[in-house]
Amino acid sequence: MKREVYLDHAATTPMLPEVLEAMLPYLQNQFGNPSSFHSLGKNAKDAVDDARQTIAEILHAREDEIFFTSGGTESDNLAVLGYARKNQDQGKHLITTKLEHHAVLESMMHLERKEGFEVTYLEPDRDGLVNVSQVEAALRPDTILVSIMYVNNEIGTIEPIAQIGNMIQKWREAHKRPVLKFHTDACQASEYLPLDVEKLHVDMLTLNGSKMYGPKGIGLLYVKRGIKLQPLQFGGAQERAIRSGTENVAGIIGMGKALTIAQADREAETKRLLPLRESLVHGIQSRITKTRLNGHPSQRLPNNVNVSFMDIEGEALILYLDEAGIYASTGSACTSASLDPSHVILSLGLPYEVAHGSIRFTLGRSTTMEDIEYVIATLPPLVEKLRTLSPVRVDPKYFQ
Numbered sequence: 001m002k003r004e005v006y007l008d009h010a011a012t013t014p015m016l017p018e019v020l021e022a023m024l025p026y027l028q029n030q031f032g033n034p035s036s037f038h039s040l041g042k043n044a045k046d047a048v049d050d051a052r053q054t055i056a057e058i059l060h061a062r063e064d065e066i067f068f069t070s071g072g073t074e075s076d077n078l079a080v081l082g083y084a085r086k087n088q089d090q091g092k093h094l095i096t097t098k099l100e101h102h103a104v105l106e107s108m109m110h111l112e113r114k115e116g117f118e119v120t121y122l123e124p125d126r127d128g129l130v131n132v133s134q135v136e137a138a139l140r141p142d143t144i145l146v147s148i149m150y151v152n153n154e155i156g157t158i159e160p161i162a163q164i165g166n167m168i169q170k171w172r173e174a175h176k177r178p179v180l181k182f183h184t185d186a187c188q189a190s191e192y193l194p195l196d197v198e199k200l201h202v203d204m205l206t207l208n209g210s211k212m213y214g215p216k217g218i219g220l221l222y223v224k225r226g227i228k229l230q231p232l233q234f235g236g237a238q239e240r241a242i243r244s245g246t247e248n249v250a251g252i253i254g255m256g257k258a259l260t261i262a263q264a265d266r267e268a269e270t271k272r273l274l275p276l277r278e279s280l281v282h283g284i285q286s287r288i289t290k291t292r293l294n295g296h297p298s299q300r301l302p303n304n305v306n307v308s309f310m311d312i313e314g315e316a317l318i319l320y321l322d323e324a325g326i327y328a329s330t331g332s333a334c335t336s337a338s339l340d341p342s343h344v345i346l347s348l349g350l351p352y353e354v355a356h357g358s359i360r361f362t363l364g365r366s367t368t369m370e371d372i373e374y375v376i377a378t379l380p381p382l383v384e385k386l387r388t389l390s391p392v393r394v395d396p397k398y399f400q
Contacts, residue, residue, distance in 0.1 A: 002325040003325045005325060005326045005367075005371045006327045006364065007362060007364075007367070008328055008329050009303060009362040010153055010154075010156075010188060010304065010362035011329055012210045013211060013214075013365075014213065014364075014366070015215060015258075016214075016257075018261065019254045019257045019261070022253050022254060022257040023250040023251075024250075026249045026250040026253055030043050030044060030047070030249075032249075033246055035236065044249045047249060047253055048249055048253075051252045051253050051255070052068075052252075054259075055256055055259055058263050059195050059196065060198050061197050062225060064225065065222055065223055065225055067221045067222075067239045067243055068243065069218075069220060069221055069243055070218065071210070071216070071219040072206055072208030072211070075206040075207070075219045075220060075221035076101065076103035076107065076185055077103060077107050078231075079147065079204045079221055079229075080104055080111070080145065081110070081230075081232060082229035082230045082232060082242075083145055083227070083228075083229055083230075084115075084117060085230040086228050086230040088115075088117070090144060091141070091143060092116060092117045092142060092144070093118050094108055094111065094112075094118070094120070094143070094144065094147070095120045095135065095138050095139070095143060096122070096147045097121065097123075097149070097347075098123055099128055099155075099343070099344045099347045101187070104185055108147070122134050122138060122148075124157075124347055126349060127297070127299075127348075128152055128157035128295050128296060128344070129159065129160075130148060130159055131160065132164050132167050135148070135167065135168070136167055139168075139180075141175070141177070144179050145180070145181055145182075145183065146164075146180070146182050146183070147182075147183040148161065148164060148182075148183075148184060149184060150184045150185065150186040150188070150193065150200075151186070151189045151193065152188070152295065153187065154294075154306060154345070154358075154360055155294045155295030155296075155300070155304065155344055155345075156188075156295050156306060156362075157296045157299060157300050161200050165182050165184075166201045168182045169182075181203040181204065181224075182201065182204070183202065184204075184205055186205050187208040187211050188211060188301065190211060190212040190259060190262050191212055191213075191266060191269065192269070192270050192301055192302055192303070193266070195207075195263065197224070202224075203223075203227060204223050204224065204227065205221070205222040206220075206222075207219060207222075209251060209258060212255075212258045212259055212262040213365065214257070214258030215250070215254040217248060217251055218252060218254065218255045219255075220255065223242075233245065270302045273302040273363055275369075276363055279369065279372050279373075280361060280372050281293060283373075283376030284376065287379070287380045288383050290310035290311060291307050291399060292308040292398060292399045293305070294307065294348065301362075302363075303364060303367075304363075305360075305361040306358060306359070307358065307359055308350070308354045308355070308399075309357045310353070310392075310398070311357070311393055312383060312392070313356055313390065313392075314358055314359050317357075317359060318330055320382045321378070321379075326378060328360060328362075330342070330358060345358050353394045354398050356392075357392075361375070
C-alpha cells in the first residue's frame, strides 16, 4: 500500500471529527430555514446565533459585526468591492500589496480598470514583508481602504498587521479621515495566530472555514460596527441585508466549532510543528543543492515551507511527488490549474525561472516526524532526475 503524506494544508484541511459531529444534526433532522417562523426554523436560527456569538467572542467583536459568506474569496470581495463602491464619494484611492491573494488583488484590479479607482500596490522585501513606513508613505488624503493580508498563503510570511493597523488608526485620527479603513485577509492565520480584532487594529477581517479543519463553502467577514458596505448580491434580507441567501446553517455551526478548537490549540500546535518544519527545511537544504527558502526565515507560520528548486519545473515535481504519495502544491490552490509562475514569488524580486521551481509544503495536525523523514528521503532523487532533463539553468546568485 502506497504511503500517503498530505502536506497541502494551506489549500484545505480535513474536517475534524468534532466538527462533523456538531454539523450532523443540521444536515439531517434540524434542516429548517433560519428565516422560517416555525419551530424548525427557529432551531436553525438559534444555532446560527449561537455560532455567531461564539465567533464574536473569539474575535473580541460584537455579534452584529460578524457576516457569514460562502468562503474567503467572497469575504475578500465583499470587503474590497463593497466598501470601495459604498464610499467612493469620499475618495477613490486604495492600497494593497503585490503578494495578496487573488481574491483581493483581482478585486482591486477590477476597481482600477473598470470603475475609476486608483490602486497603490506595495512591494514586499525579499522575505515577503511589508513595513509600516511603506504603508504610511502611500496614504493620501483620498485613500479610503488599505487591504494587507495577515499571513501570506504561499510563503507563510506573517505581516506586522497590528503595527500597520495602529498606524492607520492614528493617521485617520490625525487627518480627520474616518472613512479610511483597514482590512486583512486572515484565512491562513486562524490555526496559529491570535485574532483579537481590537489588538490587531483592523476594521474588517476575513476568515475561511476550510483552512481551520472546518467545512468548505463557509467563511465570514468581520465588519466593525458603523462601516457601510454595498452588497454584492441581492434577494432576501439575510445577514442584515449585506449578504442575501439562505444561510449555510451546518457550515456556520462547523466553522464556529472549528474556530473554537483552532484557537484553543494554536499555541500547542505551533510548538509541535516548529521542529517538524525546521527538520524539513534542514533536510532539503542539506541534501539538495541549489535551493532557496522563500519567505521570512523565522517570521512565518510554523507549518509553512516554500522552497524553490532551481533548474526544474515545479509542476513536474508535484507529479513525481504525487506518484510517491506526497501531496504538496506549487502555490495558491485557487490558481493551481494555471501554468503561470507564482505572483507571490515574483513579487519578492525573483525571476520566472525561480518562481517556476517553487513548491509549497504545508504541515498539519496529522503530520509526523516519520512523514518529514519520508519526504526528505524521497525528494533528492526526484529533483536530480528532473534536473538532468531540464534545459533551465538559474543564475547562482538566486540560491547562494
